[in-house]
Amino acid sequence: MHKILVKEELVPNMHLVKFSAPAIANKAKPGQFIIITIDEKGERIPLTIADWDQTEGSITIVFMEVGTTTQRFALFNAGDSIDSLVGPLGIPAHIEKVGTVVCVGGCYGIAAMMPIARAMKEAGNKVISVIEARSKYLLFWEDELKRVSDQLIVTTGDGSYAPQGWIPDQLKQIFEGGEKADLIFAIGCTYMMKLASETSKPFGIKTIVHLNSIMVDGTGMCGCCRVSVGGETKFACVDGPEFDGHQVDWDVLLSRQRSYHDEEILSLQEWESRNWRGTR
Amino acid sequence: MEEKEKKEKKEKIPRQPMPEQKPKVRARNFDEVPFGYSPETAMLEASRCIQCKNPSCITGCPVDIDIPAFIAKIKEGDFAGAIAKIKEKNALPAVCGRVCPQEVQCENVCILGKKGEPVAIGRLERFAADWERAQGEVSIPEKEPSTGKKVAVVGSGPSGLTVAGDLILKGHDVTVFEAFLIPGGVLVYGIPEFRLPKSIVAAEVDYMRKLGVKFQGDTVVGATITVDELFEEGYDAIYIGVGAGLPVFLGIQGENLIGIYSANEYLTRSNLMKAYLFPEYDTPIIRGNDVVVFGAGNVSMDSARTALRLGADRVRIVYRRSREEMPARTEEIHHAEQEGVEFVLLAAPLNFIGDDDGRLKGLRCQRMELGEPDASGRRRPVPIEGSEFETECDTAVVSIGAGANPLLTKATPDIRLNKWGNLIAEPETGKTTKKGVWAGGDIVTGQATVILAMGAGRMAANSIHDYLTLGW
Numbered sequence: 233m234h235k236i237l238v239k240e241e242l243v244p245n246m247h248l249v250k251f252s253a254p255a256i257a258n259k260a261k262p263g264q265f266i267i268i269t270i271d272e273k274g275e276r277i278p279l280t281i282a283d284w285d286q287t288e289g290s291i292t293i294v295f296m297e298v299g300t301t302t303q304r305f306a307l308f309n310a311g312d313s314i315d316s317l318v319g320p321l322g323i324p325a326h327i328e329k330v331g332t333v334v335c336v337g338g339c340y341g342i343a344a345m346m347p348i349a350r351a352m353k354e355a356g357n358k359v360i361s362v363i364e365a366r367s368k369y370l371l372f373w374e375d376e377l378k379r380v381s382d383q384l385i386v387t388t389g390d391g392s393y394a395p396q397g398w399i400p401d402q403l404k405q406i407f408e409g410g411e412k413a414d415l416i417f418a419i420g421c422t423y424m425m426k427l428a429s430e431t432s433k434p435f436g437i438k439t440i441v442h443l444n445s446i447m448v449d450g451t452g453m454c455g456c457c458r459v460s461v462g463g464e465t466k467f468a469c470v471d472g473p474e475f476d477g478h479q480v481d482w483d484v485l486l487s488r489q490r491s492y493h494d495e496e497i498l499s500l501q502e503w504e505s506r507n508w509r510g511t512r
Numbered sequence: 513m514e515e516k517e518k519k520e521k522k523e524k525i526p527r528q529p530m531p532e533q534k535p536k537v538r539a540r541n542f543d544e545v546p547f548g549y550s551p552e553t554a555m556l557e558a559s560r561c562i563q564c565k566n567p568s569c570i571t572g573c574p575v576d577i578d579i580p581a582f583i584a585k586i587k588e589g590d591f592a593g594a595i596a597k598i599k600e601k602n603a604l605p606a607v608c609g610r611v612c613p614q615e616v617q618c619e620n621v622c623i624l625g626k627k628g629e630p631v632a633i634g635r636l637e638r639f640a641a642d643w644e645r646a647q648g649e650v651s652i653p654e655k656e657p658s659t660g661k662k663v664a665v666v667g668s669g670p671s672g673l674t675v676a677g678d679l680i681l682k683g684h685d686v687t688v689f690e691a692f693l694i695p696g697g698v699l700v701y702g703i704p705e706f707r708l709p710k711s712i713v714a715a716e717v718d719y720m721r722k723l724g725v726k727f728q729g730d731t732v733v734g735a736t737i738t739v740d741e742l743f744e745e746g747y748d749a750i751y752i753g754v755g756a757g758l759p760v761f762l763g764i765q766g767e768n769l770i771g772i773y774s775a776n777e778y779l780t781r782s783n784l785m786k787a788y789l790f791p792e793y794d795t796p797i798i799r800g801n802d803v804v805v806f807g808a809g810n811v812s813m814d815s816a817r818t819a820l821r822l823g824a825d826r827v828r829i830v831y832r833r834s835r836e837e838m839p840a841r842t843e844e845i846h847h848a849e850q851e852g853v854e855f856v857l858l859a860a861p862l863n864f865i866g867d868d869d870g871r872l873k874g875l876r877c878q879r880m881e882l883g884e885p886d887a888s889g890r891r892r893p894v895p896i897e898g899s900e901f902e903t904e905c906d907t908a909v910v911s912i913g914a915g916a917n918p919l920l921t922k923a924t925p926d927i928r929l930n931k932w933g934n935l936i937a938e939p940e941t942g943k944t945t946k947k948g949v950w951a952g953g954d955i956v957t958g959q960a961t962v963i964l965a966m967g968a969g970r971m972a973a974n975s976i977h978d979y980l981t982l983g984w
């Protein structure tokens with residue numbers, strides 16, 4: 233059992249959870265993830281480690297409600313425990329001094345990007361962070377990111393918090409404005425990472441993305457997370473989750489993420505009927 | 513009576529069949545297929561054994577169970593005595609009685625098999641173990657006084673469990689580290705409920721807990737903690753039994769389409785995550801109507817039979833050699849066939865075909881013929897020119913073997929591996945090339961059998977005990 237120390241709804245449908253997990257706090261590196269199972273019936277879901285504290289023996293994740301498991305997880309509170317939590321998994325982000333780094337985050341990726349931006353800054357890079365949200369009320373961790381960035385650019389889909397636009401628009405402006413970016417990191421929803429990669433490609437700027445394929449074990453045992461990168465099949469959990477965004481076959485990834493489209497709807501219906509009766 | 517006469521008399525009693533669920537019924541449920549022997553049937557079957565003076569059966573058992581001795585006890589109705597005899601050598605009899613390939617081991621060399629049918633050693637072993645579990649209280653043996661030494665066992669499959677069970681009795685402090693939450697290895701995530709009920713594995717693990725073995729789940733050694741860090745934490749010896757946890761794919765076009773699984777994923781979803789109970793459980797699995805399974809080992813049979821139980825109308829096993837070369841246990845092939853699994857022999861896949869949505873809809877294959885024997889002694893399949901054919905399918909399970917998972921070994925660079933990535937361990941002791949570290953089971957041999965993994969565990973446990981009491 234793994235205890236929840238803090239649980240907070242940052243913005244609608246986006247939750248922060250701090251777990252007691254001393255062994256993982258000691259080991260965690262930027263870009264790594266954990267896999268949790270909330271209870272006996274839960275699915276194994278991967279979540280990026282957004283922060284950790286060795287003295288407290290805690291790790292923090294930020295998750296978005298999408299399907300049954302994340303919606304059920306949203307009903308947990310501080311003091312509750314989940315069944316299973318394993319990590320840290322995946323190859324850590326490669327941190328080194330390269331010059332100017334653009335850190336791109338959307339939805340949960342705003343939090344997931346934090347440790348990378350922080351480490352890149354500590355390594356002596358100029359860090360420009362770019363985050364997006366559909367609307368102002370969905371924006372979080374702005375101050376946190378500002379603290380670890382030389383420059384923070386925010387963009388909102390509806391223009392409720394200037395300027396109006398999405399991450400690719402901002403990236404284009406940065407590159408066309410003459411900023412010589414040496415590296416881009418992008419974490420968030422798959423479309424955003426795909427578009428960010430497509431935007432940076434003509435400028436020839438290396439773009440590292442964090443692939444979020446469906447996973448089961450997270451240790452290279454099942455092959456569920458396989459993605460196609462540079463024409464080769466890779467396992468996102470052990471060969472990644474970081475890959476070169478210009479080499480990723482996005483169509484395969486987007487298609488495989490739809491594997492359980494019908495089942496997810498069925499699962500939500502089943503859960504909703506249970507939820508009305510007051511159980512998670 | 514002369515031995516010869518005795519033998520002839522025994523041969524008159526036929527080998528007792530084990531009652532089981534009817535094929536049509538069981539192909540749609542996940543309950544165990546055979547029901548097991550009743551005490552009367554067990555005693556009758558036991559009476560077929562002629563108690564050979566030089567019993568050949570024992571030589572066929574990788575852990576040297578005193579087979580005639582335990583069978584004699586069953587014949588007398590002393591079931592407690594029988595299970596005690598078995599447990600002298602085998603800590604997981606309820607498991608082995610069910611999944612050992614007896615036809616190539618103990619029963620293969622039983623003297624009665626020369627002329628007629630061998631004694632059903634596996635079924636009797638299963639009977640004794642099930643009888644004991646049904647009694648409730650399992651007796652806890654005396655442990656040796658504490659040695660103050662700490663042993664870490666990595667992996668909770670049959671080999672790790674054997675090491676843990678042996679060393680705890682010798683007075684050492686044993687902790688088992690497991691990547692998953694639930695211990696048991698392939699016994700829980702691979703072999704399906706209808707062949708090995710999870711409650712049996714849970715009972716065995718429970719027994720180990722009572723002996724004092726500690727289980728720490730959710731711990732991936734190599735990620736959560738490394739082998740060297742285990743030594744720093746004060747462990748005196750480490751056993752690595754992490755199994756063959758790397759899926760092998762076909763490497764053909766279209767393999768990333770939706771609906772194509774490795775057997776590891778398919779079975780883990782169904783068994784460990786209980787996807788067969790979806791949507792009551794959250795983990796989904798594609799319930800295909802027309803399922804194709806590649807390979808013909810135990811894993812393939814388990815996948816095919818799982819697909820049937822998930823509701824498939826048609827399940828086909830595509831295998832590139834012929835029936836004789838199929839590596840699965842005879843009983844599994846037989847059961848699969850009875851349940852309606854079809855066999856497409858001497859055929860190999862060329863590529864998968866998908867629809868516009870990226871979902872599997874078909875398969876292109878090629879017919880094969882058998883040529884000269886290869887290194888494994890089996891005749892090599894050779895493609896027949898111009899014999900390509902297409903067939904529809906909506907789900908495919910690739911089950912053509914498993915390799916060595918590099919996660920732990922990459923994080924432990926000073927352990928030597930062979931060219932396939934398996935750990936190198938001394939055949940007589942299980943010692944690896946790193947001081948204080950032993951290894952055994954599938955991570956050393958490649959995917960083999962439960963009983964061989966246990967045998968390797970037993971050997972390593974003895975060597976670890978010697979090391980802890982005498983030195984490396």
Ligand SMILES: Cc1cc2nc3c(=O)[nH]c(=O)nc-3n(C[C@H](O)[C@H](O)[C@H](O)COP(=O)(O)OP(=O)(O)OC[C@H]3O[C@@H](n4cnc5c(N)ncnc54)[C@H](O)[C@@H]3O)c2cc1C
Pocket residue numbers: 265275276277278279280281293294295296297298299300301302303340344443444445446447448473489490496
């Ligand atoms: C390495 C990695 C890190 C991630 N980090 C975060 C994070 O920090 N915060 C966050 O909110 N989300 C993160 N995700 C995505 C998150 O795992 C999914 O949103 C979650 O599993 C959805 O579960 P569900 O049951 O609620 O939804 P479902 O109804 O099961 O699925 C909704 C969608 O989520 C995806 N999904 C479903 N199951 C999985 C699975 N087991 N693994 C991956 N994706 C799945 C599918 O594409 C599906 O279309 C990460 C994914 C990966 C692979």
Ligand SMILES: Cc1cc2nc3c(=O)[nH]c(=O)nc-3n(C[C@H](O)[C@H](O)[C@H](O)COP(=O)(O)OP(=O)(O)OC[C@H]3O[C@@H](n4cnc5c(N)ncnc54)[C@H](O)[C@@H]3O)c2cc1C
Pocket residue numbers: 611612613666667668669670671672689690691692696697698699702703704731732733734753754755756757779810811814841917919920952953954955959960961962963965
């Ligand atoms: C579907 C299937 C059916 C089979 N049927 C039969 C049969 O009928 N008869 C038979 O005799 N054999 C059968 N086998 C083979 C048999 O199950 C294996 O040979 C046996 O389980 C090997 O035991 P093991 O202890 O070496 O490893 P495993 O049983 O594979 O256990 C290894 C354990 O280590 C854990 N692990 C892996 N990496 C790490 C890590 N880094 N840190 C911590 N833990 C880790 C794994 O999660 C797993 O629990 C079958 C195998 C499969 C997959």
Ligand code: SF4
Pocket residue numbers: 572573574575576577579602608609612614617618619633634637963
């Ligand atoms: S352990 Fe396996 S090989 Fe040995 S007697 Fe039992 S069934 Fe036969």
Ligand code: SF4
Pocket residue numbers: 560561562563564567568569570579580621622623624631633
């Ligand atoms: S070889 Fe067969 S008949 Fe002889 S002792 Fe063993 S089981 Fe009995």
Ligand code: FES
Pocket residue numbers: 446447448449450451452453454455456457458467468469470
């Ligand atoms: S999640 Fe199973 S191999 Fe990556």
